[in-house]
Amino acid sequence: MTVEEAQRDMRHGMLGGFMGQLVSAILWFASAVLATWGSERWAIALLVVAGFFIFPLTKLGLLLIGHRAGVSKENPLNALGMQAAFVLPLSLLLVTAAALYRLEWFYPAFMIVLGAHYLPFVTLYGMKMFYVLAGVLVSAGVLLALYVTMPFATGAWITAAVLTFFAFLGRARVASEMAVS
Numbered sequence: 001m002t003v004e005e006a007q008r009d010m011r012h013g014m015l016g017g018f019m020g021q022l023v024s025a026i027l028w029f030a031s032a033v034l035a036t037w038g039s040e041r042w043a044i045a046l047l048v049v050a051g052f053f054i055f056p057l058t059k060l061g062l063l064l065i066g067h068r069a070g071v072s073k074e075n076p077l078n079a080l081g082m083q084a085a086f087v088l089p090l091s092l093l094l095v096t097a098a099a100l101y102r103l104e105w106f107y108p109a110f111m112i113v114l115g116a117h118y119l120p121f122v123t124l125y126g127m128k129m130f131y132v133l134a135g136v137l138v139s140a141g142v143l144l145a146l147y148v149t150m151p152f153a154t155g156a157w158i159t160a161a162v163l164t165f166f167a168f169l170g171r172a173r174v175a176s177e178m179a180v181s
Contacts, residue, residue: 006077007126012178013071016125016170020058025163027051032156035107040152044099044106047156048092055085077124084120088113098145107155111141114159127173133166 001009014020027050035043059070071078091113098109115137121130137159144155 001072001074001076004126006075007124008177009071009075010077010081011125011127011174013068014058014125015062015067016127016174017121017130018167018171018174019061019065019067020054021163021167021170023054023057023061024051025160025167027054028156028160028163032153032160035153035156036151040103040106043153043156047110051088080120080124084117084124087117087120091117104152105145107153107159108141108145111137111144111155111159115141125170127170129166129169129173133162136162 027047030050031043031047033043034046062068062070095106095109095113099106115134118130118134118137121133122128140158140162141155144150144158
C-alpha cells in the first residue's frame with residue numbers, strides 16, 4: 001500500500017475526520033454550555049472525562065450514519081492515528097498546570113494542545129486543511145490567553161464552532177473525492 005493509498009483509505013474510512021471532529025465539537029459545545037450557565041469546574045470535568053470516549057463515539061457515529069467505521073487493518077498509518085490520539089491525554093498535564101496558575105487559561109491552553117494534536121492529521125489524511133485547523137486553534141488559544149479578556153467559556157464556544165466548520169469541510173472534500181472514484 002502506497003502512502004497515497006493509505007491516506008485515501010484513512011480519508012474515506014474516517015470521512016476526512018468528520019465524525020471525530022463532530023463528536024469533539026458536541027463535547028466542546030456541552031462544556032461551553034456548562035461553563036456559561038453552570039459550573040466552570042463541571043465544564044472542565046466534562047471536557048476532560050468525556051474526551052477519553054471520543055474515539056469509540058466516533059466509531060459509533062460512523063456506524064449510525066451507515067458508514068463503515070474504520071480503515072483497512074493493513075493500513076500503515078493506523079499507528080500514526082494512535083500516536084496522534086495520545087497527544088491530547090498526555091498534554092492534559094500541561095493544560096492542568098496552566099489552569100492551576102490561572103483558571104481562565106484552561107480553554108486557551110486546551111485549544112493550543114488540541115491544535116498541535118491536529119498537525120499529524122495532515123499526514124494521516126493527506127489533507128492540508130488540518131494545517132489551517134491547527135493554526136486557527138493555536139492562534140485563538142494564544143490570543144485568548146494573552147491578549148483578549150473575555151468570559152471563561154469563550155474558548156469553548158470558539159473551539160466548538162471551529163471544529164464543526166472543519167468537520168463539514170472535511171466531509172465535503174471526501175464526499176466529492178468519493179463521488180469521482
